[in-house]
Amino acid sequence: MQDYELTDAIYRSRKTVLDMVEKRGFTTTAYRNYSSREITYMMSSPNGDALRMDLPHRSGTGTCVVLYYLTKLKQKLKTFLETLNDPEKPEYLDPATNEIIILVAEPVVDTFHQNVLENYLNKKSRAFIFQIQTIVNDPSKHFLVPKHEKVPAEEHAALLESLYLKHKAQFPLIRFHADMQARYLGLVPGDLVKITRPSPSAGEYILYRVCTP
Structure with missing residues (x-):
């Protein structure tokens, strides 16, 4: 990919990223008004490190850290995640208080999913990886995608009871x-997610799914 194409993708996907983390409860105002020229300048830093965003949660309970990795990450992903989890490293991000979003210029394939899952199961580190080009447009707003909403943990028990279910x-x-x-x-x-689909007869149809490894 040419540099100008990547710059354009980073600039256009930035709104998607900020909208996404804002829905999770993080404050995004400080990062909303960067120009494409400023994005281009930040890309000139080593591996795009200046593009990093640290977004505090509105409740004051944690931070969402958005990292860009503009060179090939696939073969180094396991080591990269281990570094973020190592308290002895300057890159350390405490998994108890941080969510991590990693934006890459390469396709997010099975290797990424497997390593992120191992990272969560072993360290409870919440890392999520996106290919920059795939979020130029907000995937939650595609006309074929039904509305997805995370169900708050405090509502799980009541939901199970209302549906006459014993476990998730x-x-x-x-x-x-x-x-x-x-x-x-x-x-x-x-986690549980509520999915609302249009229904010709009922107006809308609601179903729930549970997130699994």
Whole structure:
């Protein structure tokens, strides 16, 4: 990909990223008004490090850190994630208080899903990887994609009771990280998502899925 194409993709996808994390409860105002020229300048930093964004949660309970990795990451992904989880490294991001979004210029294939899952299961680190070009347009707003909403954890018990279910495993599945909507919402195993589809007879049809590894 030519530099100007990547610059354009980064600039256009930035709104999607900010909208996505804002829906998760993070404050995005400080990063909303950068121009394409400023984005181009930041890209000239080593591996695009100046593009990093640190977005505080509105509740004051944590931070969403958006990282860009503009060179090939696939073969180095496991080491890269381990570095972010190592308290002895300057790149360390405490998994207890940070969500991490990593934006890459290469396709997000099975290797990425597997490593991110291992990272979560072993360290409880919430990292989500997106190919920049795939979020130039907001994937949650595609006309073929029904509305997805994360169900707050405090509502899980009441929801199970209302549906006469004994445990979450009785819900249909949505796959952690491999499913674009699960990744967009920041779902981790055990989370529930509400999906609202249009229905010719009832107006809308609501179903729920549970996020699984």
